[in-house]
Amino acid sequence: MSFESLGLCAELLSAIKSQGYTVPTPIQSEAIPVVFAGGDLLAGAQTGTGKTAAFALPIVQKLSENPPPNKRRRPRALVLVPTRELAAQVSEQMQNYGRRLSLRSTMIYGGVNIQAQIERLHRGIDIVVATPGRLLDHAARGTIKLKDVEFLVLDEADRMLDLGFIDEIKAVAEYLPAKRQTLLFSATYSNSIKQLADELLNQPKRVEVARRSITADEVSQVVYPVERNRKREMISHLIRNGQWTQVLVFARTRYSADKLTAELQFDGINTAAIHSNKSQSLRTRTLKQFKQGELRVLVATDVAARGLDIARLPHVVNYELPDVAEDYVHRIGRTGRAGEPGMSISLVCPAEQPKLQAIQKLLQATIPQESIAEFPKVAIKRGMVVKPRKKAISKPSPKKLAAKAKAAAPRTKKKSDKPKNVQKSTKSRTVAGRRAAANARQAAKTGRRG
Numbered sequence: 001m002s003f004e005s006l007g008l009c010a011e012l013l014s015a016i017k018s019q020g021y022t023v024p025t026p027i028q029s030e031a032i033p034v035v036f037a038g039g040d041l042l043a044g045a046q047t048g049t050g051k052t053a054a055f056a057l058p059i060v061q062k063l064s065e066n067p068p069p070n071k072r073r074r075p076r077a078l079v080l081v082p083t084r085e086l087a088a089q090v091s092e093q094m095q096n097y098g099r100r101l102s103l104r105s106t107m108i109y110g111g112v113n114i115q116a117q118i119e120r121l122h123r124g125i126d127i128v129v130a131t132p133g134r135l136l137d138h139a140a141r142g143t144i145k146l147k148d149v150e151f152l153v154l155d156e157a158d159r160m161l162d163l164g165f166i167d168e169i170k171a172v173a174e175y176l177p178a179k180r181q182t183l184l185f186s187a188t189y190s191n192s193i194k195q196l197a198d199e200l201l202n203q204p205k206r207v208e209v210a211r212r213s214i215t216a217d218e219v220s221q222v223v224y225p226v227e228r229n230r231k232r233e234m235i236s237h238l239i240r241n242g243q244w245t246q247v248l249v250f251a252r253t254r255y256s257a258d259k260l261t262a263e264l265q266f267d268g269i270n271t272a273a274i275h276s277n278k279s280q281s282l283r284t285r286t287l288k289q290f291k292q293g294e295l296r297v298l299v300a301t302d303v304a305a306r307g308l309d310i311a312r313l314p315h316v317v318n319y320e321l322p323d324v325a326e327d328y329v330h331r332i333g334r335t336g337r338a339g340e341p342g343m344s345i346s347l348v349c350p351a352e353q354p355k356l357q358a359i360q361k362l363l364q365a366t367i368p369q370e371s372i373a374e375f376p377k378v379a380i381k382r383g384m385v386v387k388p389r390k391k392a393i394s395k396p397s398p399k400k401l402a403a404k405a406k407a408a409a410p411r412t413k414k415k416s417d418k419p420k421n422v423q424k425s426t427k428s429r430t431v432a433g434r435r436a437a438a439n440a441r442q443a444a445k446t447g448r449r450g
């Protein structure tokens with residue numbers, strides 16, 4: 001099948017060509033005709049399948065073929081997304097296609113000043129890409145009028161439900177006209193997705209494309225069994241020895257993402273983190289830097305990374321396995337995209353064995369395990385004896401670091417300086433410990449004190 005045979009107009013065909021797409025992906029071949037025909041759509045497709053263009057292209061074309069009913073340019077297409085990052089990505093595609101057909105699009109999300117959004121909406125907009133909470137805020141204030149919406153898209157609907165947006169989605173639907181075309185995209189079909197589809201869709205056509213990350217041959221997966229407290233060392237080793245240029249690393253919590261970022265930075269690896277505790281402007285800036293190749297490592301939590309589209313990402317590392325097996329599939333979908341080869345590496349400690357089992361059950365496959373000479377393989381099967389830990393390679397012991405730091409930088413004695421606490425705070429090669437040692441070395445060199 002070709003893009004021409006899908007009935008796309010010349011402007012969009014040229015946009016597609018300039019993006020380098022040659023043939024439609026399966027979700028595009030299936031969904032575009034449904035949208036053109038005017039029916040509702042319930043699509044099983046995840047990020048990485050080309051689903052954004054699957055709804056953006058026909059919507060933009062249909063909007064341009066039917067000029068707005070009034071001059072005020074109220075939104076006629078609304079795309080609801082779970083995260084700000086996904087909003088940015090969908091909006092970028094909408095803008096790319098839309099401007100060729102003189103359509104205006106904008107994005108609406110929380111965590112940033114509302115005034116600029118109000119002004120943009122006031123100037124007139126055709127397409128809105130929004131997270132549900134902030135959109136509802138605008139709807140309640142009357143700063144957005146949704147009565148002219150002809151297309152509603154629920155993108156990554158399963159994720160929106162995971163994030164607890166169900167009430168907001170239903171409340172947004174109350175503002176929309178009953179006569180509209182609704183498209184729902186979800187990577188999974190849970191009961192709650194079915195219920196939502198029953199409520200919001202009208203006799204939808206169901207299309208499903210292969211779960212990309214599970215079937216994708218271009219993503220090689222490997223597990224490195226390692227002790228929990230050697231993961232940081234191992235990841236640093238992998239990045240440097242493998243001369244990896246760009247890595248997306250998944251951490252389970254915001255705390256762990258920040259901690260790992262600080263430690264990799266300390267190892268001289270250009271790293272930044274994105275998670276929901278970071279301001280939106282910082283997240284956008286960090287993502288841009290990573291996309292432009294200015295950052296070598298991006299550490300992200302699942303929520304922040306959802307929907308990230310970073311072209312030709314060669315490596316994804318699961319620093320910690322996710323709590324939900326499905327998230328593993330989403331994570332590895334960040335690599336090997338659009339036909340490029342990719343590699344997913346999971347650092348798995350013995351305590352994560354049940355999570356690994358759940359992932360393998362979902363994949364219906366066993367992920368091969370490998371080990372690196374410097375990091376003795378540990379048994380990650382429950383009930384097996386874990387091999388004793390070898391001494392860290394070429395790293396001074398935490399005790400030595402603490403002693404060095406203390407000797408080189410004596411301070412006035414405080415309660416918190418008790419030897420017991422110093423020992424504790426430098427345990428396991430923490431950033432604080434290594435930083436103190438580095439300061440100590442520097443102080444010794446320059447002859448400074450304190």
Ligand code: AMP
Nearest residue numbers: 021023024025047048049050051052338
């Ligand atoms: P999505 O699933 O919308 O996040 O898209 C995933 C990636 O596939 C993005 O990098 C798109 O630019 C790319 N893509 C979308 N459609 C095509 C296509 N027909 N051929 C090649 N790449 C595509």
